[in-house]
Amino acid sequence: MSVDETTPPGNPAEGAASPNPPSDPGVQPPADATVAPKRRDLALDQPTSFSQWIEALLKSPWVFFELGRKEQRRVVPIFSILILLTLGAYGALMGTFENPETCYTPALKVALGMMLTSLLCFPSLYILVCLTGLDLKIGQTLGILVSAVGLTALLLVGFAPIAFVFSMSVRGAFFMGAIHLGIWLVSFLFALRFMHQGFRALGAKSTGYVRFWGLMLIVTTLQMSTTLRPLLGTPLETAASVEAAVGEPGEATNAAPEKRFFLEHWFYCLQEDLEAARDD
Amino acid sequence: MTKNPPRAAGAVSSDPELCYAKHFATSELPPARGVHGAALQLLATRRALASPGIPALLLWIAVGAGSYGAMIGCWRSPLQALYVGIKFPLLIVLTTAGNAALNGMLSRLLGTGLSFRQTVTAILHSFAITAVVLGSLAPLELYFVCELATPESPHAAQAHRAALVFNTVLIGIAGLLGLRHGLQALRRHLPSQALARRVFAGWLAGNIVLGSQLAWNLRPFFGTPSAEVAFLREHPFDGSFFESFFRSAWRLITA
Numbered sequence: 001m002s003v004d005e006t007t008p009p010g011n012p013a014e015g016a017a018s019p020n021p022p023s024d025p026g027v028q029p030p031a032d033a034t035v036a037p038k039r040r041d042l043a044l045d046q047p048t049s050f051s052q053w054i055e056a057l058l059k060s061p062w063v064f065f066e067l068g069r070k071e072q073r074r075v076v077p078i079f080s081i082l083i084l085l086t087l088g089a090y091g092a093l094m095g096t097f098e099n100p101e102t103c104y105t106p107a108l109k110v111a112l113g114m115m116l117t118s119l120l121c122f123p124s125l126y127i128l129v130c131l132t133g134l135d136l137k138i139g140q141t142l143g144i145l146v147s148a149v150g151l152t153a154l155l156l157v158g159f160a161p162i163a164f165v166f167s168m169s170v171r172g173a174f175f176m177g178a179i180h181l182g183i184w185l186v187s188f189l190f191a192l193r194f195m196h197q198g199f200r201a202l203g204a205k206s207t208g209y210v211r212f213w214g215l216m217l218i219v220t221t222l223q224m225s226t227t228l229r230p231l232l233g234t235p236l237e238t239a240a241s242v243e244a245a246v247g248e249p250g251e252a253t254n255a256a257p258e259k260r261f262f263l264e265h266w267f268y269c270l271q272e273d274l275e276a277a278r279d280d
Numbered sequence: 281m282t283k284n285p286p287r288a289a290g291a292v293s294s295d296p297e298l299c300y301a302k303h304f305a306t307s308e309l310p311p312a313r314g315v316h317g318a319a320l321q322l323l324a325t326r327r328a329l330a331s332p333g334i335p336a337l338l339l340w341i342a343v344g345a346g347s348y349g350a351m352i353g354c355w356r357s358p359l360q361a362l363y364v365g366i367k368f369p370l371l372i373v374l375t376t377a378g379n380a381a382l383n384g385m386l387s388r389l390l391g392t393g394l395s396f397r398q399t400v401t402a403i404l405h406s407f408a409i410t411a412v413v414l415g416s417l418a419p420l421e422l423y424f425v426c427e428l429a430t431p432e433s434p435h436a437a438q439a440h441r442a443a444l445v446f447n448t449v450l451i452g453i454a455g456l457l458g459l460r461h462g463l464q465a466l467r468r469h470l471p472s473q474a475l476a477r478r479v480f481a482g483w484l485a486g487n488i489v490l491g492s493q494l495a496w497n498l499r500p501f502f503g504t505p506s507a508e509v510a511f512l513r514e515h516p517f518d519g520s521f522f523e524s525f526f527r528s529a530w531r532l533i534t535a
Binding site for chain 1: 299315316319320322409413414415416417418419420423424427428429442453457461
């Protein structure tokens, strides 16, 4: 992997991204020499094809922390498309819970909603990364964010068969929603772990900022899932209203659902599910 | 008389004045290239020796706190967004200016050897970090404000309370990040940890007291749904934050 030409001297990432880093026996090792061997290991393989990038994301995601400008230009669009496709596929699967015929709506909502959430949280990620003392440029930080969301999306696809089985069996929308959120949370925690380890490898002393950012992204995503409701699809027999999906009597399809905090919405949905179960 | 040998950047000096002077001396700054360089110069703790000057810090405060303030105010109305966008940075600058003399004297009294200018720069640096973190949260704030019930809706009072809680948490976290940076800088550049803590506690206490009262005087920020949009309330100097807090607490206890 080539080194970013604009990287200033003293950048922790400098030299580590080169395939064969020059070794000068007379030169003193850097102050944080403990992370140097790790960084050299990270730079061994340079993915060239799409499949290799995917493999790198799962096996050695560190390469995404040391992307040069050329790699950024290649990886960010590739992974953006990958994210849109995989999240779209997972969204379509979510839509099959109520009505497979209208599953394209949740597909669009999930893909675009996750992208929007990531964009909303990107400025804070960049500032918090600066606070850790790492000299990562905006493009590099964007590359890391895209790869982290890409890893989440890939893991979601991995979980898709499990989600599908549950989608076929579960009756209540609240419980199905909880399963999807659980799957998403596990996938995202893996992505957060990847970011945490990567920042550590680059020499960040404290990764508390990244954990705080992760918490913000989780809260924003949960709120986004409430904003974009219904995500589990609209029942065919009640297509004229979103009553069953949103759980609000008398609300027409063309009317925007009432604005709610996600915890309030979940509580409402749980109540609806429990009442429906009691009626059965 | 022999001169002190030159020290490596980041080395802790036994002479606090010399060391802190280096910390804030503009002649020591590496060039800040573009927004990224300027942001790194402000935020990276390891580059604490490269603190930007007072005008740059004021600019960061204006941009960061101004953008976040505008997002807070936009829930009530665009005019309120403009007002809060001005008032939020103003609150920070007034707090720093109001406490500048006291903090400078306190630093001298506690034996840090910091000059008036160095004290102001150190405090402004902490505030600038808070402001930049808040600025980076502005898109999120806008999203959450859009998710609240409008001021005209029957649930406006509930939305107003939710906005208060949400923003208090976000501003509190951003404030802690700024304070953490300030304490780290003092610890790194003062000879004793205890001295750094004492100076920091003194600055913090002064800023909390004056900042709370100024925030009370500069109300409204969130904009009570039933009240009219205004830059300041009708009698901005009527009452105080602590008086109101004490009365509320007393009512809670005696109720």
